[in-house]
Structure formats: C-alpha cells, structure tokens
Amino acid sequence: MSGKTSYHAGVAAEDIVAKDYLRRGRIIAERRWRGKGGEVDLIVREGARVVFVEVKKSSSFTRAATRLSRKQMDRLCAAATEFVSNEPDGQLTDMRFDLAMVDSSGAVRIIENAFMEA
Numbered sequence: 749m750s751g752k753t754s755y756h757a758g759v760a761a762e763d764i765v766a767k768d769y770l771r772r773g774r775i776i777a778e779r780r781w782r783g784k785g786g787e788v789d790l791i792v793r794e795g796a797r798v799v800f801v802e803v804k805k806s807s808s809f810t811r812a813a814t815r816l817s818r819k820q821m822d823r824l825c826a827a828a829t830e831f832v833s834n835e836p837d838g839q840l841t842d843m844r845f846d847l848a849m850v851d852s853s854g855a856v857r858i859i860e861n862a863f864m865e866a
Contacts, residue, residue, distance in 0.1 A: 761805035761850040762789050768848070768856045774799070778831075785826025790848070797842040798835065800828045802862075805850045809857045812849035821845075821863055 766776050769792050777798070778791040790801035802824055806812035824845060832841040847862035 757805055758803070762803050764850050764854055765801065765803050765848040765856055765858070766790055768858070769801075781827070781831065783827045783830035785828075785830050786823035788824060788827050788831070791831065792846075794844075796837075797844060798828075798832060799844045799846055799860075800824055800831075801846045801848050801858075803848045803850065807852045809849045809851055809855075812851065813847065813859075816847055816862070825863075 762779065766779065769776060769790070775793040776790060777793050778788065781788045781791050788800050789803040792799040792801055802816060802820065804812040804815045806815060828843060828845070829839070832839060832843065835841040844861050845863040847859045849857045849859075851857075
C-alpha cells in the first residue's frame with residue numbers, strides 16, 4: 749500500500765470507528781490529536797472518563813491486533829498524560845486505552861482497556 753493510500757485507509761478506518769463510538773452514545777472529543785508525546789487517533793468521552801483510542805486497519809482483526817507495538821503504546825501514554833493535564837482532574841482523570849480494529853470488510857472490533865492485555 750502506498751503512503752497516500754495507507755493514509756486514506758487509516759482516515760476511513762478512524763471514521764468507521766468514530767461512528768461506532770457515536771452509535772453507542774459516546775462523544776468524540778478529538779480526532780488525530782497531536783501533542784509533544786505523539787498522536788492519538790481518537791479521544792472519546794464517556795461521562796467523566798477519557799478514552800484514548802488507537803485505530804488499526806488490516807485484512808483481519810488478528811493481523812490488526814499484532815500491529816500495536818510497545819513503542820506505540822508508550823507514545824500513546826505520553827500523549828494521554830499531556831492531554832489530561834488540561835482536564836479538570838489533571839492526572840487523576842479517569843482514563844482508558846482502547847484498541848479499535850477494522851478488518852477488510854469494514855467491520856469493527858474494539859478491545860476496551862487493551863493495554864491491560866498487552
């Protein structure tokens with residue numbers, strides 16, 4: 749996949765995942781939020797909780813899941829720390845990290861609290 753095609757596939761996957769969260773009554777706070785620590789694909793609000801979502805698109809859910817590296821998790825955590833510094837509760841903000849996978853058919857599977865699984 750070329751860089752441009754990969755970029756557009758990623759954006760399309762993020763759109764699909766955002767719609768899934770919206771359908772479940774969540775609020776999309778940010779898309780492709782960038783901080784000094786890195787980029788977060790989606791930041792979702794569930795009441796007072798802030799959910800940081802990494803979106804992975806691949807031919808299958810299994811393949812998508814294997815594409816989340818420790819380095820990416822570390823960058824996501826750094827970005828999340830930066831983001832919550834502007835929340836009313838700061839570092840005490842209730843947070844969760846989800847892995848949202850999109851397969852080649854456009855189906856979505858979300859692993860809530862995915863970093864606990866890693």
